[in-house]
Each structure stands twice: as C-alpha cells, then as structure tokens.
Amino acid sequence: MEDLKTTILNYVVDEYLDDPDEELTFDSPLISAGIVDSFSMVSLKRFLENKYSISLPDDRATPEAFDTVNKIAALVTEFMNK
C-alpha cells in the first residue's frame, strides 16, 4: 500500500504540481486545492487505469474520491482486488 501511495504521490508531483517547492503528503487536498483540476483528473484516472490494469467507473472516479493520495490509493486498491 505504501508503495502504491508513493507511486501516485510521485506522479502527482511530477505531472501536476506547478510549485516545485510545495510539499505534498498523502493527505494533501488535490482537487479541492486546485492542484489537479476536473479536466486534468481525466489524465490522472487514465494513469491509474494503465498503471494498475483496472477500470475505474465514472461514478466512482469523483472529485471527492480523488481529493487525496490516500483516497485514490483506497479506490485503486478496491478495484485491484475485484
């Protein structure tokens, strides 16, 4: 689980973070803080689906479910186990 969270966090930092000095944690808000907007969320969802060979239904890939790395990791884990 920690590896998965770290992978997601690193991807978010590399791809979406404008300010290289900003420090993100597993609990940092992403969508509600505007780090990942609703349009960019589609590419983050696609990354997770490709990386973990899962399919996230739109009704589960909500702004709330994507708001922190912890929440994303929980969602990904749920679908990896299905």
Added chain:
Amino acid sequence: MSNIGDYKERLAHSDWSEVHEELDYRPEGILNIGWHCSDRICRQGKGDKLALLWENVCGHEKRYTFNELRLASNTIGAHLRKLGIRDEDRVCLFMDRIPELYIGFLGILKIGAVAQPLFSAFGDESLFVRLDNAGTRAILTQRKHVGKVRKILDRLPQLEHIIIVDHDGKKALEDRESVFNLAEAETVDAFDIFPTRAESPSVLHYTSGTTGQPKGVQHVHYSLISQYLTTKWVLDLQENDIYWCTADPGWVTGTSYGIIGPWSLGITQCVLDAGFSAEAWYRFIDKHSISMWYSAPTAIRSLMKAGEEVVKRADLSSLRHLASVGEPLNAEAVIWSERVLGKPFLDTYWQTETGSIMITNLPGMPIKPGSMGKCFPGIQGAVLNAKTFEPITEPGIVGLIGFRPGWPAMMRGYWKNEKVYQEKFRNGWYLPGDRAKLDAEGYFWFVGRDDDVINTGGHLISPFEVESALLEYEAVAESAVVAKPDEVNMEVVKAYVLLKDGYLANQDTELEIMNFIRKKLSPLAMPQEIEFVGSLPKTRSGKIMRRILHAREWGEEIGDTSTLEDDE
C-alpha cells in the same frame, strides 16, 4: 424589490447615457475603471466598507476595505510606473486568484496601461502566443508560475519585467525578474491617476476562434457603463449584499463581473482561491452569508452530481439571488436549483467580445427553464437568417444570433487583427457565432455554435490550436479535434489521431499525448478522449472534414459527403 423594477418599462426608456450621472461621468471627461472601483467608492463615504474577502483552501483569510483597495492599487500602479510602464503598455496578470490579481488589475488601469489577465493554468505555449501577440511589457506573477515564463523568455524580447509578487528569497532571481511584495511596499496615498477617457484601452482578453491563433479582444474604459448597469439590474446587487463570482479573472466573467461590476457598485465580494468541492463551496456560502452567487453551468451540474445530502450540511438561507454564465444552462439545472437551493439560477448570455451581459433572465421576469431569456434593455438583438442576415420574425426558426453594435462594452477590435474583426459583422449586425431560435414571447433559446469552436465548461477552445499542438508531438502524423458531448461540461475536447509509422496506438501513448497537450496549452484543451484512426475524412483537396467527425460524436446526420476523398 429588485433594482430593475419593471422590465417593459426599462425597455421603453433604455438609454445608456442615463448611467453617466450615477457614475459621476461627463462625456469627454475622464473615465478610469481603476478609479471608479476604488477612489470613487471612498468618496461616497464607503472607504471603511469591506471590498474583498479572500480565502484560500486552508481557510486563511485576507480582508480589504475599499480604502485599502484604493491604497493597494495605488501602490501597485506606482511600482509599475517606477519600472517605466506607461499608458497603453500591456501588463499581464498571470496568477491564481490571490488578492494581488484583483488589486493589480485596478493598479494597471490606474496608470492607463492595459490589463491582460491570463488563466494561470495555461501551459507555456498558450502563454507565449498571447504575450507575443500582445507585445506585453510586464507580467505580474507568482513564483509557482515563473517557471513557465522562464521557458519562453528567450522568444519574448519585448517582455522587460517579470514581477514576482510572492518571492520568498529562497531562490535566486533570473533575467528580467524583480520582486514586489504588496504587504511590504510603501503605501501610496496620493496618486496621479492617468486621465483615461471613454475610448482609452483598458483590458485585453484572449479568446479562441475556429482558425488561427487566439485573438486579443480589446476593451475600453467606457465598458464600465454597461458592466455597471448589467451588474445592477441582472445580478441585482444591493448595498448590503455579499457577492461571490466563481469565475477566474483569467476569463472575461472574472473581470467584468468578478472585479468591475461589483466594485463599481461598492459591493462586498468574496473570493475562494481553491479548486472545486461541493462541500467547500456550500461551506463558503454559509460561512460568509453570501447573498448573490454568479456561477457557471459546469459548476452547477457538478453540484447536482454531488447530491443533496451535502447541501443539508450547510445553511444556505442567506442566498437571495443566483445567476449563471458560460454555456447554456439546461432546464434541469434551473429546476434543481429552485428545488434544492430555494432559488432558480438565472441564465445570462454574453461573451468575451460583448464585454457585458446581452441576453438574460432578469429578476421579476417569468423564467422559462432552459431559455436564455430576453435582450437586456438597450441591447438590440435578433435571430438572423444565415444567408440574408435579416431578422427572422417567425418563432421556432433557427438562425444566427446578431446584435446591433453600439453598446458601451462592445469590443473595439481584435488586437492587430482588423480583418477578422470586420468578418464578425454582416448587414450591420455583430455575430457572436452562436445559433438560436426565438419563441412566440420573444425568449431566446440556444441551439449551438455556428463554427467548430469547442465550448468546454464555458471556455472556448480552438480545434486548430489543439491540432497544431498535437502535430508537435513526435508520434502524431495527423489529427482532427472536435467537440464531444459531456454531461457536466456540455462539451469536451476529443482528438482523432493518426500516428506515424512505428508508433503504437495504445493507452500509454494516449496518456502521453494528453499530458503533452495539458502542459503545452492547458487542462481545458487536453483531449479527454483520443481515438486512434487509420485515416481521417478529407475533401479531395486534402482538407480534414471535422464536421463528419463532429456528426459522429453527436449522433447527427453526416450530410453531404460528395467532396469526401474516400469513404472509410
């Protein structure tokens, strides 16, 4: 009692010049939006009234009275003047929704320079195209965005000053960079405001068309007249209102109605510098007792998706009046807001070029959910025959929306692009590029765009711009970009891509292309879907037929294909 009173009475006696006296403006005299939005309000004895209540995602607040707004905008203006910025120079604002963005806008106008606000999520290429076209001399930005500026600086010799408003001293400044910290700067009380006149340039917003690069829409200080009156009558802002416009000032709604409208009326406004979250938005309304809320259909539909339980966790009883802008507001959203929020969102229609609201639902007017409403008093609008450009008087017939030029906030031209500006007029009508129909009672009903421009979440995206950027990705041989229907954003960008030999059409390539466009242009322009194809439909002369792909996405009839190169 609403500000507008009786709509029919206002229609019969509509005269923009009646606003002059309210705004202390004499024709041929000085008219400066920066002064009108701060100094003038202080002269009215409202200097201690709260002008801006800003909050970020952490709940950290900053508050500015109208007098503090006056002083802070003087201070920014004085700093720019000290750097040598003069009247009519273009000064870009490239920031998140922080106080310096709003205050800097007024400061730029106070020295007679032209404010050029740009959406801070723009990628470096989108930024370059707009700064290069405008010949921008200075940019006010944050350290988190300065990296994008540095990437394009070599190609922008005219950009003399990169002013960082939140520099913390941890990293060294680079070429042409300087620091301006508003909180630490010496406050400027007495300030010579540049004597701009009605037709002096004020704001340069960029918008996208079907072909060519984005166009700079030139506005002048006289736009204040209709921005003031539409704010007063449509948004119905009253002395004790607490107002929230959710638009980013990188787009025209965020300046016309997120700065100029409310502050020229001396109204308190709130700004939430955060991304979208239904819970956070409702909490913001509750916390600050917001009474007037101007938002966008995409946001409203996102709130609908978030459900009604989250609504119940906040007290929204302060809401008195709601309005919407960006793309057509569907009937379901109007009905939902009336049922769940207790007030219907009133749809308003206008665009970057019009500068102020043109067709609208107004307080007191019977609302037909899904309709755009009627013309604002003083606006002469019609649905025109697409061939003759004569008004269609029969209800239910689809035609082009047209407006008779002459309202105060109308653009005065496209920057360095007179030819395209002239093409916007036919038979004495200005054509915004949308199709609509009228009903028997004179209400306008939106039908769609008259061109290939994609309206995603209220933002216009040029398919040409995305296609051009796609070609810069090494694996792409050809592409065609069209609008795809979307439940929340109305439309999103979809790209049909033909790859070069040797490249694999798989999910990894799709993600790489998405991220390439997102960083180069913006998240809005990023294709939400990419379909890899073996060929693209073309005319015999080789032009890609976007309309065939568009029809496929929307389940429409493909129409005449006699010029098609070959049938797939």
